[in-house]
Amino acid sequence: MNTGPLALSLAGAAVVAALASAASGLLATRWPRTLSWLAFPLLALCGAAALAAGLLALAGASTTTAILPLGLPWLPWHVRLDPLSGVFLLILGVVLVPVAIYGPGYTRVFRNGRDSLAALGVFSGLFVTGMLGVLLADDAFLFMVAWELMSLASYFLVTFQHEVAEYRRAAFLYLLMAHIAGLAILLAFGVLAARGGSFAFAVMRSHPPDALWASVAFALALLGFGTKAGLLPLHLWLPEAHPAAPSHISALMSAVMLKVAVYGFIRVVFELLGPPQWGWGVTLVLVGAVTAVVGVLFALQQTDLKRLLAYSSVENLGIVFLALGLALIFLGSGHPALAALALMAALYQALNHALLKGLLFLGAGAVLHGAHERNLDRLGGLQRRMPRTGLCFLIGCMGMAALPPLNGFVSEWLTFQAALQAWQLGSGLLRILVPVAAAALALTAALGAAAFVRAYGSAFLGRARTRHVRRAHEVGAGMRLAQALLVAACAAAALLPTTVVGLFASVTRQLTGAGLDQAGSRGWLWLTPIAPNVASYAPVPILLVLALLGGSLVWALRPSRQAPVRRADPWDCGYAPPTPRMQYSAAGFAQPIRRVFAMVYALDEDTDAATATHRLLVRDRLWGWLYAPLGAGLDRVADFARRAQTGHVRRYLSWSLITLLVLLWIIS
Amino acid sequence: MDHFLNPLAHALSALLQPLLLLAAAPLLVAWIRRVKARLQNRRGAPLLQPYRDLRKLFAKEAVVARTASPLFRAAPYLVFAATLVAAGTLPLLSLRLPSTAVADAIALIGLLGLARFLLVLAGLDAGTPFGGMGASREMLVSTFAEPALLLVVFTLAMTAHSTNLASMVQTTLNAGLVLRPSYLFALAALLLVAIAECGRIPVDNPATHLELTMIHEGMLLEYSGRHLALMEWAAQLKLALFAALIVDLFLPWGIAAGFAPGALARAALALALKLGVLGALLALAETVLAKMRLFRVPGFLNLAFLLALLGLLSHVILEAAT
Known part of the structure; x- marks a missing residue:
């Protein structure tokens, strides 16, 4: 049975539900409660439909196209659902459903605030519509329309709490960068459309540009999609904008929107550019490795929980692009099976990051909701106040730290396995580069573990550092259910790697011509991506043995009369009892690493002995190196252009006349 | 080559090899202490002393800080279990595991990472300054040690074309005595990493009782009774695990291919001999070296990282044709 048409109609239903959610958001101006019982349920419906459509497209490995009676007269909108869109629809759906369940509880506090709930509802719906449109578009025109809808709607969501100057500034930076990105993508499509003379992707596929123009289009696509995905050095908007939005929107932006950028990049580079060149792969590996290491180094120094998560997104997208670069290198040097492995690692990493970052942003939102605080140096001890949120957050942190048997480890392991196959490459340069990239990835993983130990340890363990955090409360059932759903999804991705790999294999077959045929050769329990004797990994036995061993130890060592458990004050060295202020702060925890990697950070630090205060600002050096000079240069150009603008009508008329004369001269 | 001829023997092998290492771990620590004592002209404690300490701790009451969350009580069990599972993936006597x-090998490092993650969180849990200090320093050390360890594994996996530990050992055995430059670099790196990971001098001092200099002990400061016993035993197991890893990856000669009793006995003897020599070397190093300042440790581990990277590159450049 061909499930393609059904999948495409489900995706269409998802778009309609998202638009209906946006329309129903308008009602919130009069009746704020409609947001909770109309707009969010419609979003959940949209997520469920997208999830089903993605699963169907993947399971059926089908490609379905349709032409909509919308768009320009000579260019109706083409839509298409194939396994690649299916993966990202799956990611969108699996995050959107929990977000929609979480939303009503989280937005309740805004009902009595000054911020417009209608704006939140309308732009959330439009944001999701835009993302769905990008995933379904099969021509450059619809793609760009949906892309800009996604960017603009998310701009309004970032500026939701517009009375905070910092958020307005973040939103403006975001808008600016989104426009640069949009421009670069538009130019890339221009290059691609030149050969076939059409903006439809089908024509572009059959008329790939020649090698030089393909490289130009690659550079433009990397600039455009890389800006949206937060690659270095274009990442600075991301840690500003993602924390500014309400937490469930931050979850959507980090978990889904960044993946939509990855989707666009894969679509253009693996499908539309023609035969891949390994030089592109080298570029991606270098950019990805630098992005990952710098991203995690900055994540380690943030004291704002949401900024920390945003920088960790930069790191993870770096890893995704690194794996994509490996895929291009293998594809360009004629190893499609290895390219399939690397591409699988990239897609798995994208899925894992979406699940984990969705979970962690919802957890950060719960912390903000329950403790009214997101600064790690003022939080503490929340595990005892918010036990369920704490447990979910701990699982998210362990997944992010890529620890077995959690899901983050699977994708990291696959990336390592792909990199370890570098010995099959012919070029000595590549054989050196790929293992060095793997070394950078190993460093990233270790630093990531430190960053998430610090995040969880400072916020949830120890003692509350401020009075209002001491009175934190657990969040409501809906918000807890949303986190539990994401934990369940993480567990599925962690324990059933062969199922996920089997689903995603239709994408690698579509893009590289090779599936991972060996991956399940020993049964569903064992993930053997290359061959059973090369490498295998089985998370279920690990988890079972851990649980069995831990359980039997707990039973064997249960408290008895001879050896009870007694509660006492912590050890005070025989002096005064320790106070919460004497705990290691989050800034202090990261100080050794800050000192070792001092050359990466622009540190602004001073201590005032008289008032016993210490001030620390960790900024990105790129502000001073790249952004500030660019901004100043732009200002100078604008100043120069202003000389033409004198305010005299005579001058303006003469400009018009001169322009007219020049144009006439050109025509004649 | 069918690995699944005799399920019972394989199950026993998977069960007994880690338990053997677990049982022998305190003995290795006692042996190191004994050699160290002799080198310092002391008599030293009897070889059974660590077992007695563990028995005593298991029988005592456990004191838990009032400020600690449930994670504090769960951590010792999980840390112990994760370390034991990691040890279970290491062939000790027989390659049929x-x-x-x-x-x-990558998952083995991941499991050790899991144990460390929980240990560090437990250190932060009571909210005391020493726990935080130990936690922060442990993450500094692991940030540099873990990538170096992974690179060592990568170097050997590139030669063996496999990350499966049994296959890696088999490759080394098949190759015979070949002097590979990449192995020399990797061995040097692994020795440095093992010292740092196990908290030995010159990175950390396992015998210290001065709170300010502690790393591993700092995180355990709040533990007592059975919790402390599990944590201590896990640390001893980790030391034995690293020694066994060095033996497996670089000096596997003597390990049995199957389950023949004679071969197993020879393997046990060879392993005891090799671990004994490694332990004595560690004791010697700890006697002649002094503990480093904390901020010299990244330099020490960067050396390990560079050595491992050199090993990887020398494999790619010099040995890739083989």
């Missing part, structure tokens, strides 16, 4: 297919 089905658990090498469950978790390869």
Whole structure:
């Protein structure tokens, strides 16, 4: 049975539900409660439909196209659902459903605030519509329309709490960068459309540009999609904008929107550019490795929980692009099976990051909701106040730290396995580069573990550092259910790697011509991506043995009369009892690493002995190196252009006349 | 080559090899202490002393800080279990170990990372300054040690074309005595990493009782009774695990291919001999070296990282044709 048409109609239903959610958001101006019982349920419906459509497209490995009676007269909108869109629809759906369940509880506090709930509802719906449109578009025109809808709607969501100057500034930076990105993508499509003379992707596929123009289009696509995905050095908007939005929107932006950028990049580079060149792969590996290491180094120094998560997104997208670069290198040097492995690692990493970052942003939102605080140096001890949120957050942190048997480890392991196959490459340069990239990835993983130990340890363990955090409360059932759903999804991705790999294999077959045929050769329990004797990994036995061993130890060592458990004050060295202020702060925890990697950070630090205060600002050096000079240069150009603008009508008329004369001269 | 001829023997092998290492771990620590004492002209404690300490701790009451969360009480069990599972993937006496297919060398490092993650969180849990200090320093050390360890594994996996530990050992055995430059670099790196990971001098001092200099002990400061016993035993197991890892990856000669009793006995003797020599070397190093300042440690581990990277590059440049 061909499930393609059904999948495409489900995706269409998802778009309609998202638009209906946006329309129903308008009602919130009069009746704020409609947001909770109309707009969010419609979003959940949209997520469920997208999830089903993605699963169907993947399971059926089908490609379905349709032409909509919308768009320009000579260019109706083409839509298409194939396994690649299916993966990202799956990611969108699996995050959107929990977000929609979480939303009503989280937005309740805004009902009595000054911020417009209608704006939140309308732009959330439009944001999701835009993302769905990008995933379904099969021509450059619809793609760009949906892309800009996604960017603009998310701009309004970032500026939701517009009375905070910092958020307005973040939103403006975001808008600016989104426009640069949009421009670069538009130019890339221009290059691609030149050969076939059409903006439809089908024509572009059959008329790939020649090698030089393909490289130009690659550079433009990397600039455009890389800006949206937060690659270095274009990442600075991301840690500003993602924390500014309400937490469930931050979850959507980090978990889904960044993946939509990855989707666009894969679509253009693996499908539309023609035969891949390994030089592109080298570029991606270098950019990805630098992005990952710098991203995690900055994540380690943030004291704002949401900024920390945003920088960790930069790191993870770096890893995704690194794996994509490996895929291009293998594809360009004629190893499609290895390219399939690397591409699988990239897609798995994208899925894992979406699940984990969705979970962690919802957890950060719960912390903000329950403790009214997101600064790690003022939080503490929340595990005892918010036990369920704490447990979910701990699982998210362990997944992010890529620890077995959690899901983050699977994708990291696959990336390592792909990199370890570098010995099959012919070029000595590549054989050196790929293992060095793997070394950078190993460093990233270790630093990531430190960053998430610090995040969880400072916020949830120890003692509350401020009075209002001491009175934190657990969040409501809906918000807890949303986190539990994401934990369940993480567990599925962690324990059933062969199922996920089997689903995603239709994408690698579509893009590289090779599936991972060996991956399940020993049964569903064992993930053997290359061959059973090369490498295998089985998370279920690990988890079972851990649980069995831990359980039997707990039973064997249960408290008895001879050896009870007694509660006492912590050890005070025989002096005064320790106070919460004497705990290691989050800034202090990261100080050794800050000192070792001092050359990466622009540190602004001073201590005032008289008032016993210490001030620390960790900024990105790129502000001073790249952004500030660019901004100043732009200002100078604008100043120069202003000389033409004198305010005299005579001058303006003469400009018009001169322009007219020049144009006439050109025509004649 | 069918690995699944005799399920019972394989199950026993997967069960007994880690338990053997677990049982021998305190003995190795006692041996190191004994050699160290002799080198310092002391008599030293009897070889059974660590077992007695563990028995005593298991029988005592456990004191838990009032400020600690449930994680504090769960952590010792999980840390112990994760370290034991990691040890279970390491072939000790026989190469026929089905658990090498469950978790390869990368997953082994991941499992050790899991144990450390929980240990560090437990250190932060009571909210005391020493716990935080130990936690922060442990993460500094692991940030540099873990990538170096992974690179060592990569270097050997590139030669063996496999990350399965049994296959890696088999490759080394098949190759015979070949002097590979990449192995020399990797061995040097692994020795440095093992010292740092196990908290030995010159990175950390396992015998210290001065709170300000502690790393591992700092995180355990709040533990007592059975919790402390599990944590101590896990640390001893980790030391034995690293020694066994060095033996497996670089000096595997003597390990049995199957389950023949004679071969197993020879393997046990060879392993005891090799671990004994490694332990004595560690004791010697700890006697002649002094503990480093904390901020010299990244330099020490960067050396390990660079050595491992050199090993990887020399494999790619010099040995890739083989």
